[in-house]
Amino acid sequence: MRQERYGVLMVNLGTPEAPTSQAVKRYLAEFLSDRRVVDTPRILWWPLLRGVILPLRSPRVAKLYKSIWMEQGSPLMVFCRRQQAALAAVLPDAQVELAMSYGSPSLPAALERLLGAGITKLVILPLYPQYSSSTSASIWDAVARILAGYRSLPSISFIRDYAEHPAYIAALAQSVRRSFAEHGEPDRLVISFHGIPVRYAREGDDYPLRCEDTRSALVAALDLPPEKVMMTFQSRFGRDPWLSPATDLTLKGLPAQGIKHIQLICPGFSSDCLETLEEIKQQNREIFTHAGGETFHYIPALNDEPVHIDLFRQLVSEQLR
Numbered sequence: 001m002r003q004e005r006y007g008v009l010m011v012n013l014g015t016p017e018a019p020t021s022q023a024v025k026r027y028l029a030e031f032l033s034d035r036r037v038v039d040t041p042r043i044l045w046w047p048l049l050r051g052v053i054l055p056l057r058s059p060r061v062a063k064l065y066k067s068i069w070m071e072q073g074s075p076l077m078v079f080c081r082r083q084q085a086a087l088a089a090v091l092p093d094a095q096v097e098l099a100m101s102y103g104s105p106s107l108p109a110a111l112e113r114l115l116g117a118g119i120t121k122l123v124i125l126p127l128y129p130q131y132s133s134s135t136s137a138s139i140w141d142a143v144a145r146i147l148a149g150y151r152s153l154p155s156i157s158f159i160r161d162y163a164e165h166p167a168y169i170a171a172l173a174q175s176v177r178r179s180f181a182e183h184g185e186p187d188r189l190v191i192s193f194h195g196i197p198v199r200y201a202r203e204g205d206d207y208p209l210r211c212e213d214t215r216s217a218l219v220a221a222l223d224l225p226p227e228k229v230m231m232t233f234q235s236r237f238g239r240d241p242w243l244s245p246a247t248d249l250t251l252k253g254l255p256a257q258g259i260k261h262i263q264l265i266c267p268g269f270s271s272d273c274l275e276t277l278e279e280i281k282q283q284n285r286e287i288f289t290h291a292g293g294e295t296f297h298y299i300p301a302l303n304d305e306p307v308h309i310d311l312f313r314q315l316v317s318e319q320l321r
């Protein structure tokens, strides 16, 4: 009889190797060439990407990465590595690999390590709590393309998302309560998610519904009056309309309505990264205080907190039953 051997593949987005214009350009070129991310016809998109976006955006974004870079590297990579090591420690019978959709460690290399070790069951855990075609489905596409080159496939479970998993909501609620205990209860709790183009949702991506599922479950867990909580979308890119309300425009308007103390959480980011540490914690704090806001606290991502690792352990174990 065949001996069962489990493998877990944790997958996140990817991040530049260094906070330099060249490294950011390499990263953005790969990321923004994915049709699941930008689906503009290639004949229009290639010249715009190569001729305008990469040359202008790379040096600007490299400076932003410099402002958050950690001693051990890009925050996203540092936290993902810690998550991988911590999950491996609580799943001693499984081989736990980390891969990035863009850059390294690459998906082909991680899958080769797993399949080469003879695993019989593979659990794929995209590190995105809310499904989106631009993130989770892109991982699915890439895995399918890579596995097309193998003769023997393991059984495969793909964790679509975990937007309202009780352990995820409990972990978020614990972070919010801890922040309220430390800084007092704010006028508003702002829940900010990464946006996507409105058209992707119109064409069937249920991402905004999954964000709403997380919001409502978190509000219920915290037992907060719904009017004390706002949900917004950040990280707008390009000219198409993106999901609204936008985080930056919303924060700019709050002080004029007498809302001077906010605390902000980004539950869609399983690790702190450029979009939380720079865009939210630096840029949006500046926007809010410049408009007359007084108190701003960013509630960190779940990163490698034990409750987060235990959530991952549960998600994987649920697939192995």
Ligand SMILES: C=CC1=C(C)c2cc3[nH]c(cc4nc(cc5[nH]c(cc1n2)c(C)c5CCC(=O)O)C(CCC(=O)O)=C4C)c(C)c3C=C
Residues within 6 Å of the ligand: 013, 014, 015, 016, 028, 037, 038, 057, 061, 074, 076, 128, 132, 134, 135, 194, 195, 196, 197, 207, 235, 237, 238, 268, 269, 272, 273, 274, 275
């Ligand atoms: C059309 C463009 C983009 C879509 C769609 C998109 C969706 C999306 N992204 C994340 C998570 C992350 N995005 C990050 C950075 C980032 N995102 C885009 C564009 C789109 N994202 C760009 C161009 C960048 C790079 C920075 C920049 O140039 O502004 C990151 C951070 C990476 C890091 O290195 O720290 C994350 C994480 C989600 C969850 C999502 C859809 C739901």
Ligand SMILES: [Fe+2]
Residues within 6 Å of the ligand: 194, 235
């Ligand atoms: Fe993004």
Ligand SMILES: [Fe+2]
Residues within 6 Å of the ligand: 235, 236, 274, 275, 279
């Ligand atoms: Fe951003």
